Amino acid sequence: MLSRALTLTYDTELYPFQKVLSHYVFKVRRLDQLHVAWRRQNNREKLHYQDNMTLRRLMQRLPDDSPFYKVYHAWIAAVLAPCYGGKISYSAHPKMRVHLAGTGCVSDFHRDADVTGRLDQINCYLPFTDVFETATVWCEAGYGSNRYQPLNLKYGEALLWDGGLLKHGTFPNQTDHTRVSCDFRFKAKAPDRVASPWRDVLADRQPAEKMEL
Structure with a gap:
C-alpha cells in the first residue's frame, strides 16, 4: 500500500452501504455478483463498457434524500470528519463506480x-464490495514512478490517499467479482487542528515548484 495512505475502518452495520445499494438500487442479493444478475436480465453473456456506465448512472442519479445519501453523510460526519478537526469540505455527490466482472478498463x-x-485535496476511495487484483483501482507506488499496484481493500474500509498527483486508473476486470464503489475529494476546514498521521497524506510530494500540472 502507498506509504502515506491511510485506511479507515468502520462498522458496516452502522453504515450499511452494501445493503442499501443491493436492496434499493440494484435489487440483487450480492453486490459483488451484480454481473451475474445483469447478464441474466439482459439475456447475454458478454458485457461491455456501456453496461458499467448504465449501472453507474443508477447510483449517480440517486436523489439527495435517498437512503444511500443518508448513510453517506452520516459516515462523513462520524467516521471521516473527526480525523480532520471535525469540519471538512467534501463532495456532496461522490463519483460512483461500477466495474463488472469480465469487462474492460473503466478509467484511463x-x-x-x-x-x-486543485493541489489541496485528499482523495477518499470508499468501496462497497471487497476490491482486489483487477477489480480495483491501480496506483503509482511513488510519484512519477509509473510502477503500479492495486489498492486492495475490504468492504468496511476506506482509503485516504493522494489521487491528485499519483497517477491511477484501471485494468480489465479479470476476476469473478464486480467492484461497486465511490470516490471523492475533501480538505480540512481547520488544518491546524489536524494531527499526524492524518495531516501527512500529501507530505511526500515534491516541492511545489517541481509540480507540473
Missing part, C-alpha cells in the same frame, strides 16, 4: 489535479 490512467487544478 490519470492524475486528478490535471483535471481539477
Whole structure:
C-alpha cells in the first residue's frame, strides 16, 4: 500500500452501504455478483463498457434524500470528519463506480489535479464490495514512478490517499467479482487542528515548484 495512505475502518452495520445499494438500487442479493444478475436480465453473456456506465448512472442519479445519501453523510460526519478537526469540505455527490466482472478498463490512467487544478485535496476511495487484483483501482507506488499496484481493500474500509498527483486508473476486470464503489475529494476546514498521521497524506510530494500540472 502507498506509504502515506491511510485506511479507515468502520462498522458496516452502522453504515450499511452494501445493503442499501443491493436492496434499493440494484435489487440483487450480492453486490459483488451484480454481473451475474445483469447478464441474466439482459439475456447475454458478454458485457461491455456501456453496461458499467448504465449501472453507474443508477447510483449517480440517486436523489439527495435517498437512503444511500443518508448513510453517506452520516459516515462523513462520524467516521471521516473527526480525523480532520471535525469540519471538512467534501463532495456532496461522490463519483460512483461500477466495474463488472469480465469487462474492460473503466478509467484511463490519470492524475486528478490535471483535471481539477486543485493541489489541496485528499482523495477518499470508499468501496462497497471487497476490491482486489483487477477489480480495483491501480496506483503509482511513488510519484512519477509509473510502477503500479492495486489498492486492495475490504468492504468496511476506506482509503485516504493522494489521487491528485499519483497517477491511477484501471485494468480489465479479470476476476469473478464486480467492484461497486465511490470516490471523492475533501480538505480540512481547520488544518491546524489536524494531527499526524492524518495531516501527512500529501507530505511526500515534491516541492511545489517541481509540480507540473
